[in-house]
Amino acid sequence: MYPETFEGFAAHSAEEWNKPKRHEFTPKPFGDRDIDVKIVACGVCGSDVHTVTGGWGNKNWPIIPGHEIIGEAVRVGPKVTSVKVGDRVGVGAQIFSCMECPTCKEGNETYCPDWVDTYGGFYPDGTMTMGGYSSHIRAHEHYTFPIPDALDTNLTAPMLCAGLTAYSPLVRNGAGPGKKIGIVGIGGIGHFGILFSKALGAETWAISRTDSKKADSLAMGADGFLATADKDWTAGHKMTFDMILCTASGSDGFDLAPYLSLLRVHGKFIAVGLPEEEGWKVSPQALLKNGCLIGSSHLGNREEMLAMLQLAADKGVKSWVETIPISEEGVGKALTRLHSNDVKYRFTLTDYNKQFE
Ligand SMILES: [Zn+2]
Numbered sequence: 001m002y003p004e005t006f007e008g009f010a011a012h013s014a015e016e017w018n019k020p021k022r023h024e025f026t027p028k029p030f031g032d033r034d035i036d037v038k039i040v041a042c043g044v045c046g047s048d049v050h051t052v053t054g055g056w057g058n059k060n061w062p063i064i065p066g067h068e069i070i071g072e073a074v075r076v077g078p079k080v081t082s083v084k085v086g087d088r089v090g091v092g093a094q095i096f097s098c099m100e101c102p103t104c105k106e107g108n109e110t111y112c113p114d115w116v117d118t119y120g121g122f123y124p125d126g127t128m129t130m131g132g133y134s135s136h137i138r139a140h141e142h143y144t145f146p147i148p149d150a151l152d153t154n155l156t157a158p159m160l161c162a163g164l165t166a167y168s169p170l171v172r173n174g175a176g177p178g179k180k181i182g183i184v185g186i187g188g189i190g191h192f193g194i195l196f197s198k199a200l201g202a203e204t205w206a207i208s209r210t211d212s213k214k215a216d217s218l219a220m221g222a223d224g225f226l227a228t229a230d231k232d233w234t235a236g237h238k239m240t241f242d243m244i245l246c247t248a249s250g251s252d253g254f255d256l257a258p259y260l261s262l263l264r265v266h267g268k269f270i271a272v273g274l275p276e277e278e279g280w281k282v283s284p285q286a287l288l289k290n291g292c293l294i295g296s297s298h299l300g301n302r303e304e305m306l307a308m309l310q311l312a313a314d315k316g317v318k319s320w321v322e323t324i325p326i327s328e329e330g331v332g333k334a335l336t337r338l339h340s341n342d343v344k345y346r347f348t349l350t351d352y353n354k355q356f357e
């Protein structure tokens with residue numbers, strides 16, 4: 001029981017990935033710049049499913065997923081300056097980094113060679129991290145983010161991973177007024193791609209397999225929609241996009257060439273969806289016609305997280321969320337439905353006070 005131990009809903013094996021059970025665990029020792037957060041809501045990320053099913057090769061059981069966390073700061077270390085007890089704060093998908101290497105010092109802490117994931121990661125002392133399907137989380141203040149008052153907790157939780165995963169590459173690759181941006185894959189991350197690309201002022205096109213998500217994409221603010229199942233779907237759009245953000249995680253049957261043909265000279269194709277399979281094939285010939293560039297992106301830094309939350313507050317960005325009360329059954333249901341892509345467009349687990357002291 002808090003403060004010695006925390007409690008959450010853990011997957012105990014890949015075979016029982018959608019049958020989570022209550023699990024008590026001991027967090028890392030409390031540090032001078034740590035904050036204990038009593039959790040009130042947590043989004044359910046695609047990573048959670050890839051992890052508990054073993055699709056990404058998780059070997060550490062039991063594991064408590066969840067890295068789109070919002071809660072109340074209930075204990076604050078003596079050297080913390082950015083958060084007070086009682087503040088509403090968020091924790092995303094990264095919980096620690098070395099803070100001393102050149103990468104950390106230049107504001108690229110999400111690429112620190114020693115980064116620690118919010119769950120299933122290991123602190124230097126060997127403590128395994130556990131995520132937000134839990135009563136509490138302990139986090140360094142660098143990875144604990146004040147939530148602007150204007151934002152709703154349940155709608156904002158999914159921004160802590162999915163939102164930032166879309167926002168950071170958009171900003172770093174120039175999304176803004178006068179730019180034409182494509183968002184491939186209209187799921188949890190993709191819907192944030194549309195919302196934030198529009199909030200940043202870019203012309204934004206949704207790109208999906210069929211027309212089934214067309215109405216939703218336009219309602220999210222997309223300026224146009226392309227269905228890749230249509231014949232000649234790139235017609236009229238070749239060499240017009242400045243950047244394409246690919247959020248699709250499946251790679252089976254994914255032919256990269258037509259997507260790349262949409263890009264202007266030196267346009268960028270940035271992929272943030274991580275397949276469980278081998279991944280797509282890239283032919284140099286497909287890169288030559290427009291000299292396009294392919295890249296990826298990992299989360300976003302602290303500055304970007306704070307800017308994203310402020311942009312959401314200023315522009316009234318609202319994610320599309322279904323809420324599910326947290327419990328063994330509720331977590332199982334959320335994971336099962338997300339596994340079959342049966343969600344519009346993100347789950348947020350709620351009602352923590354009914355399960356935890
Ligand atoms: Zn995530």
Ligand SMILES: [Zn+2]
Nearest residue numbers: 098101104112
């Ligand atoms: Zn570092």
